[in-house]
Amino acid sequence: MILRRHAYLLGFLVGVVLGGAVTTAAPAQANSFGPPFGFLYADSQLHTYSYFHLTDRGNLAFDHAFAWLDGQTDMGVSRIEPATEETDVLAKDARLGDNGPRARWDCVLISGSLTTCRAGDATLNIDVLDPQNNKNWKKSAYHEVGHSTGLDHAIEATNTCMKTGAVLNDDMLYLNGHDVEHINGKY
Numbered sequence: 001m002i003l004r005r006h007a008y009l010l011g012f013l014v015g016v017v018l019g020g021a022v023t024t025a026a027p028a029q030a031n032s033f034g035p036p037f038g039f040l041y042a043d044s045q046l047h048t049y050s051y052f053h054l055t056d057r058g059n060l061a062f063d064h065a066f067a068w069l070d071g072q073t074d075m076g077v078s079r080i081e082p083a084t085e086e087t088d089v090l091a092k093d094a095r096l097g098d099n100g101p102r103a104r105w106d107c108v109l110i111s112g113s114l115t116t117c118r119a120g121d122a123t124l125n126i127d128v129l130d131p132q133n134n135k136n137w138k139k140s141a142y143h144e145v146g147h148s149t150g151l152d153h154a155i156e157a158t159n160t161c162m163k164t165g166a167v168l169n170d171d172m173l174y175l176n177g178h179d180v181e182h183i184n185g186k187y
């Protein structure tokens with residue numbers, strides 16, 4: 001089953017309503033990590049990835065992102081080719097349309113799980129990312145790789161790639177210390 005975040009959130013909310021649970025709004029957070037409000041967890045400390053239909057720019061951007069995750073967090077990050085059904089991140093470029101997102105993360109759940117991805121696709125949108133601006137590619141690659149660990153969007157912080165939108169400063173190319181704490185706390 002391909003699971004997209006909004007479908008997951010909708011399902012969760014429907015479940016809450018049908019279940020009659022009384023909930024209060026989640027407090028505003030710098031960024032949330034993991035379900036039910038954030039993105040889903042990776043299945044282990046070892047994060048494997050493969051490349052598929054990547055342009056040179058996409059290749060370079062993902063090279064940076066995975067090397068950074070490997071060097072700056074407790075996750076073990078390893079490229080494995082060719083991809084298998086267990087590959088945690090299949091990194092690729094695609095034409096998602098001029099009105100599409102810069103990039104997207106789609107994950108497949110572990111069978112029977114509502115919290116953990118078995119594998120997923122990190123896709124950069126060739127139609128939107130500016131071919132003249134490598135920073136947009138790099139930030140988008142880091143952003144989707146961040147989602148693959150469970151990181152949600154940054155609400156307030158502007159020093160992380162998990163902030164949506166344009167690259168306003170070089171800190172927005174990377175995860176910040178708060179993001180790394182989340183990752184190291186889990187994996």
Ligand SMILES: [Zn+2]
Pocket residue numbers: 143147153
């Ligand atoms: Zn995102």
